[in-house]
Amino acid sequence: MRIKELSRLSGVPVATIKYYLREGLLPPGRPTAATQAQYDEQHVRRLKLVRALIGVRGLSVSAARNVVNAVAAEQTDVHTLLGLVSGMWPLGADPGGDTLCENAPGDSETDALLAELGWSVSLHNPARQVLDHTLLTLRSLGMDYDWRFLLPYARLVHGIAALDLDQLRSPRDPLEKAEQAVLLTFLLEPALLALRRLAQEAESHQRYGVPEAARPESDPA
Amino acid sequence: MRIKELSRLSGVPVATIKYYLREGLLPPGRPTAATQAQYDEQHVRRLKLVRALIGVRGLSVSAARNVVNAVAAEQTDVHTLLGLVSGMWPLGADPGGDTLCENAPGDSETDALLAELGWSVSLHNPARQVLDHTLLTLRSLGMDYDWRFLLPYARLVHGIAALDLDQLRSPRDPLEKAEQAVLLTFLLEPALLALRRLAQEAESHQRYGVPEAARPESDPA
Numbered sequence: 210m211r212i213k214e215l216s217r218l219s220g221v222p223v224a225t226i227k228y229y230l231r232e233g234l235l236p237p238g239r240p241t242a243a244t245q246a247q248y249d250e251q252h253v254r255r256l257k258l259v260r261a262l263i264g265v266r267g268l269s270v271s272a273a274r275n276v277v278n279a280v281a282a283e284q285t286d287v288h289t290l291l292g293l294v295s296g297m298w299p300l301g302a303d304p305g306g307d308t309l310c311e312n313a314p315g316d317s318e319t320d321a322l323l324a325e326l327g328w329s330v331s332l333h334n335p336a337r338q339v340l341d342h343t344l345l346t347l348r349s350l351g352m353d354y355d356w357r358f359l360l361p362y363a364r365l366v367h368g369i370a371a372l373d374l375d376q377l378r379s380p381r382d383p384l385e386k387a388e389q390a391v392l393l394t395f396l397l398e399p400a401l402l403a404l405r406r407l408a409q410e411a412e413s414h415q416r417y418g419v420p421e422a423a424r425p426e427s428d429p430a
Numbered sequence: 431m432r433i434k435e436l437s438r439l440s441g442v443p444v445a446t447i448k449y450y451l452r453e454g455l456l457p458p459g460r461p462t463a464a465t466q467a468q469y470d471e472q473h474v475r476r477l478k479l480v481r482a483l484i485g486v487r488g489l490s491v492s493a494a495r496n497v498v499n500a501v502a503a504e505q506t507d508v509h510t511l512l513g514l515v516s517g518m519w520p521l522g523a524d525p526g527g528d529t530l531c532e533n534a535p536g537d538s539e540t541d542a543l544l545a546e547l548g549w550s551v552s553l554h555n556p557a558r559q560v561l562d563h564t565l566l567t568l569r570s571l572g573m574d575y576d577w578r579f580l581l582p583y584a585r586l587v588h589g590i591a592a593l594d595l596d597q598l599r600s601p602r603d604p605l606e607k608a609e610q611a612v613l614l615t616f617l618l619e620p621a622l623l624a625l626r627r628l629a630q631e632a633e634s635h636q637r638y639g640v641p642e643a644a645r646p647e648s649d650p651a
Contacts, residue, residue, distance in 0.1 A: 257570070406615070
């Protein structure tokens, strides 16, 4: 298909597609003339991935390029791909930004947690620092928590990660599988936090709540 | 104590404390002279809360003021407080930003999900829109998911919310309890996402992985 048709199918303006081509976010089409090229279904799907990473999850162009390159290069190995995606860390917080954790690898609270859980995780996974940082922050606020506090959370989250990987069983095409791994990891993050807030309200309602209609405005207790 | 001592105990510079006082993030001290006031332990704890909200979770001054006012006003009612905190929504994503979801309340996919779960959640909880938005985004990317896809995730996240509320059993002081509710909700968000990425790597290693040492550099499969 021509670039105009690619634009129509993906919902991405032609000028933006040209920009993504220049930035290497999209592989070049098959040239058919000096200024024309043919694109295919792979381009449509890649464009949707790029839009999701940049538009929905707010990644920079260079971070999105790292992710799509990882997807394209490691398409047959979900395990390696997930490791690469983890290393990108598009969350607001930059875990390496301020180095609150000065423990050598193997010596941190997160190491103790992972050992207790029996999880096999690379030393380079930046999520390690996020955990160390969180525990230090909680303690600096006077909350006396160590890594054991995270154990029951980690066991439940392990169930979530198993669901994530279950979702990757169905795609036949390895590229599609890799794209899904990226999308599920990134796009479900706000949804999981939203579910937690809804569940907090529901659980709190069950434990402490009274029906809203029965509660007088002037008596918050 | 004087403002200097408050600064020493909290680790917050005097100029910043004065700014927080002007902005209403901190209640005024007890005046002892025209330009002097006495502060107490409540001020120390409040300052730590403000630092956590602004410094660690990146809230704006006005968003942090909303949270601390809610903590101060609703200190005896954890249920109401959690509802208020939910309404603040300090996540990067602004769920109301682009109105992808035009369903009337009671009619959305999230309503169907909550009904199936039997969760009692206010119509005003902004986390509802985040879920609707996520499902629409996944579908726009060609992934054929509806709310049923979120059911097993929601059941696991319910366990996480129950752990959250368990943490609030210990504080005796109602103000301390309210502060903990806020801190646990906000500060654990990056930690839970980090745990998910670690668990994905661990689970993926178990299902598909080979020991790193045994895998040749040149063969990603």
